[in-house]
Amino acid sequence: MRSASESLWGGIRLAVTVALMLACRASEYEDVGWNPPYGKPPQCVDIPEDLRLCHTVGYTRMLLPNLLEHETMAEVKQQASSWVPLLHKNCHPGTQVFLCSLFAPVCLDRHIFPCRWLCEAVRDGCSPIMGAFGFPWPDMLTCDKFPEEDVCIAMSQPNTTEATRTTGHSLICPPCDNEMKTDAILEHMCASEFAFKTKIKEVKRENMDRKVILQKRKKMLKEGNLKKKDLKTLVLYLKNGADCPCQQLDNLGNHYLIMGRKVDKQYLLTGIHKWDKSSKEFKKAIKKLKTYKCPAFENVFK
Known part of the structure; x- marks a missing residue:
């Protein structure tokens, strides 16, 4: 019996195949819609294994430059790497197909958006x-840049159920995903500007957020732009996290790896993991923090 993940990937590959069949038929029509102002004509190239976002999308060749005007594979890899953590959140079954149709468009004789x-x-x-x-x-x-009725890449026929369905996505607050795996911890770290070891003093509800008040004593692991005067009175907010489960905030007696970033005038909690030296994955993540190269989120999400 196939697992749920195998069934999902099978469905995605089938959907891509159907989309490609439709796209091939589209070559009979004139190229409509918007086209990126390429400096050079697109060429077919292999999707490299280290293009993690799209290496498993269901086809092996892509157009370069792509539909986001990235002209070199180095630029594609750098920009696409920022989206890999989103795939792990399983927020929609069509995420990879959608993103890869832009970052690594399939090789055809016209652009299919x-x-x-x-x-x-x-x-x-x-x-x-x-x-x-x-x-x-x-x-x-x-989204209004993309075609509504022309031939286009899709997961399946559009309907309300399919368009809004999520697969494997839980209601756990995203920063509280406490799966003790090295990659997950490093992804939270990369989405954060600062990180430290500390205990939590108190948690309060404030509108739709949760307000996390920390103990004064903190051991810094990643300082970012956080100043010492800010650190002493630092309060973090779990954005829109008033009602979603966060197991780490249920037990305030532990030490935690706390991560955050400043957005506007608030400091957001972007990751929280129990400080567990008995976990090999946790110890491995802490060891890799000093040398791990994060994707440039700020260049993409703006």
Whole structure:
């Protein structure tokens, strides 16, 4: 019996295949819609294994420059890497197909863009997750740019159920995803400007947020732009987290790895993991923090 993940990926590959069949038929028509002002004609290239966002999307060749005007593979990798953590959140089953139709468009004789309804479904499913980390849905992915009725890349026939359905996504507050895996901890770290070890003094509800008041004593792991005077009175907010479960905030007796970033005038909690030296994954993550190279989130989510 196939697992749920295998069934999901099978469905995605089938959807891509159907989309490609439609796209091939589209070559009979004139190229309509908006086209990026390329400096050079697109060429077919292999999707490299280290393009993690799209290496498993269901096809092996892509156009370069892509539909986001990235002209080199180095630029594609750098920009696409920022989106890999979003795939792990399972916020919508069409996330990879949507993003890869832009970052690594399939090789055809015309540009095939994602359907507007797919963009809207992915945006509606994933923007709350991004918002919890202080990242807005970026202007470069504004959904009204994409075709509504022309041939376009889609997961399946658009309908309300399919467009809004999520797979494997829990109601746990995104920063509280406490799966003790090295990659997950490093992803939270990369989405954060600062990190430290400390205890939590008190948690209060404030409107739709949770206000996290910390103990004064903190051991810094990543300082960012946080100043000493700010650190003493630092209060973090779990954005829109008043009602979603956060197991770490239920037991205030532990030490935690606390991560955050400043958005506007607030400091947001972007990650919280129990400080557990008995966990090999946690110890590995802490060891890798000093040398780990994070994707440039600020260059993408703006």
